[in-house]
Amino acid sequence: MAGSTWTAEAPGGWLARWLAACADLADLHASNPLVDAVIDEVHGRRIRVGGQWLIDFASCNYLGLDLDQEVLQAIPAYLERWGTHPSWSRMLGSPALYEEIEVRLTELLGAEDSLLLPTLTHIHAAVIPVLADQGTIFLDARAHKTIYDGCVVARAHGATLVRFGHDDPAALQRLLRRRTDGPRVICMDGVNSMTGNPPRLAEFAALAREHDAVLYLDDAHGFGVVGERSPDEPCPYGRRGNGVVRHLGETYEHIVLTAGFSKAYSSLLAFVACPPALKRLLKVAAPPYLYSGPSPTASLASALVGLGVNADRGDQLRAALYARTRRVLDHLAELGASTLNTSGFPIIEVPLAEPDELDRAGRFLFDRGIYATLAFYPGVPREEVGFRLQVTAANSDEEVDELLAVLDELAEVVPLRPAG
Numbered sequence: 437m438a439g440s441t442w443t444a445e446a447p448g449g450w451l452a453r454w455l456a457a458c459a460d461l462a463d464l465h466a467s468n469p470l471v472d473a474v475i476d477e478v479h480g481r482r483i484r485v486g487g488q489w490l491i492d493f494a495s496c497n498y499l500g501l502d503l504d505q506e507v508l509q510a511i512p513a514y515l516e517r518w519g520t521h522p523s524w525s526r527m528l529g530s531p532a533l534y535e536e537i538e539v540r541l542t543e544l545l546g547a548e549d550s551l552l553l554p555t556l557t558h559i560h561a562a563v564i565p566v567l568a569d570q571g572t573i574f575l576d577a578r579a580h581k582t583i584y585d586g587c588v589v590a591r592a593h594g595a596t597l598v599r600f601g602h603d604d605p606a607a608l609q610r611l612l613r614r615r616t617d618g619p620r621v622i623c624m625d626g627v628n629s630m631t632g633n634p635p636r637l638a639e640f641a642a643l644a645r646e647h648d649a650v651l652y653l654d655d656a657h658g659f660g661v662v663g664e665r666s667p668d669e670p671c672p673y674g675r676r677g678n679g680v681v682r683h684l685g686e687t688y689e690h691i692v693l694t695a696g697f698s699k700a701y702s703s704l705l706a707f708v709a710c711p712p713a714l715k716r717l718l719k720v721a722a723p724p725y726l727y728s729g730p731s732p733t734a735s736l737a738s739a740l741v742g743l744g745v746n747a748d749r750g751d752q753l754r755a756a757l758y759a760r761t762r763r764v765l766d767h768l769a770e771l772g773a774s775t776l777n778t779s780g781f782p783i784i785e786v787p788l789a790e791p792d793e794l795d796r797a798g799r800f801l802f803d804r805g806i807y808a809t810l811a812f813y814p815g816v817p818r819e820e821v822g823f824r825l826q827v828t829a830a831n832s833d834e835e836v837d838e839l840l841a842v843l844d845e846l847a848e849v850v851p852l853r854p855a856g
C-alpha cells in the first residue's frame with residue numbers, strides 16, 4: 437500500500453506530476469555533489485563535504501559576521517541572560533532584545549518604524565495579504581518565490597494577482613491604468629536574488645505614488661550590502677548598508693521595505709519597515725506575530741551585535757566585499773563570459789553556453805574545490821541555466837585567486853555563455 441502511494445504510479449498520478457514539474461532538479465539531486473550536500477566541517481570560508489574540502493562561494497553571509505570574533509564572543513553572555521530560545525510567539529512575550537533591535541534598525545534605515553519577525557517567508561505570507569485585502573497585486577515576473585507564495589495566500593483571501601514583465605515600469609503602468617479598484621500592491625525584489633541587480637526603483641516608486649499603490653520590496657540581498665551614497669564612501673556600495681531604498685536615494689513614501697538579517701547579518705531574523713499605523717495593525721493581523729515560534733536568542737544577539745559591528749566597521753567590510761566581487765566580474769569579462777550582473781553587487785550568475793551541461797559544470801567545480809549554487813531550470817529561464825557565485829567579506833584574496841584559476845579551466849571544458 438505504502439509502496440504505491442510513493443511511486444510515480446501513485447493513484448491519480450499526483451506524484452508523477454510533481455516529479456515532472458521538478459524534473460531538472462530531481463536529476464541534479466540524484467547525481468550532482470553540489471546539490472543537497474551535507475557540510476561536515478567549516479574552517480573560515482572553506483567547507484568539507486565528505487572527503488572534499490571546498491571554498492564556499494555559495495554563502496550569503498556577505499559581511500562575514502558568521503565568523504566574526506566580536507559577534508562570536510558576544511553571544512554566550514546573551515545565552516546566559518535569556519536562555520537559548522524564548523519559545524513564546526512575539527505576541528505572547530517578546531524579549532526586550534527585539535525592541536532594542538527595532539529602534540536601532542529604524543534609525544539605520546531612516547524609516548518611520550520597523551517590525552521584526554523570524555523570516556521573510558513568514559513576512560510575505562502574512563503582510564502581503566493584509567496590504568492587498570480584496571484588491572490587486574501586481575507581481576514582477578522575477579520576484580522571489582517566497583513573494584509569489586505570499587501573493588498566493590493573498591489570492592486565497594480574495595485579492596487578484598496579475599504579473600508584469602521583469603523590471604518593466606511601462607508594462608506595470610498599463611496594468612495600473614486598467615485596474616483602479618481596491619488596494620493596489622506592487623511586489624518585487626530589491627537587489628534581485630539571481631541577477632544581482634536593483635530594480636528601476638525611481639520609476640516604480642513614482643508609479644506607486646501616482647496610482648496610490650504600495651510598492652512592496654524584498655531587499656534580502658541589498659540590506660547590509662548597499663546603502664546611502666556619500667562623497668566620501670569607500671566603495672560604490674555606499675555607506676552603512678541601509679538597503680536599496682537609501683542606496684537609490686528614494687524616500688519611504690508609498691514604499692514598504694522588507695529584508696532579512698539572515699544574509700548579511702547571519703541571523704535568523706527579518707523585518708518589515710513601515711509606518712507605525714501599519715506596525716500596530718500587523719501586531720494583531722499578521723499570523724506569525726501571534727502564532728509562530730520566535731528567532732533563537734543567538735540570532736537576536738548576533739543581529740544586535742552585528743548592528744554595532746556595522747556601525748564601527750561595516751563600510752570597511754563592504755569595501756573588501758566590493759573589491760573581491762569586482763575581481764570576479766572583471767575576470768569573467770576578460771574570459772568573454774556573460775553574467776546577468778550589471779550592478780557590481782556580490783551576486784554573480786554565470787550562464788552556460790549549453791544548459792544541458794549543468795551537471796558536468798557542477799561536478800567540475802566540486803572536483804576542483806569550488807562550492808557554488810547551481811542555477812537550474814525552472815528556478816531560472818533555460819537560457820540562464822548556470823551557476824551563481826557569491827563573494828563575502830570573509831573570503832580571502834587567495835581564495836578568489838583559486839576561483840579565477842578554476843573558472844579558466846572550466847571555460848575550456850564546459851563553455852560559458854559568451855558575453856554580448
Ligand SMILES: Cc1ncc(COP(=O)(O)O)c(C=O)c1O
Nearest residue numbers: 555556557580582629656696706
Ligand atoms: C530574495 C529573497 N527573499 C526571501 C528569501 C527567504 O528568506 P527567509 O529565509 O528569511 O525566509 C530569500 C532566501 O534566500 C531570498 O533570497
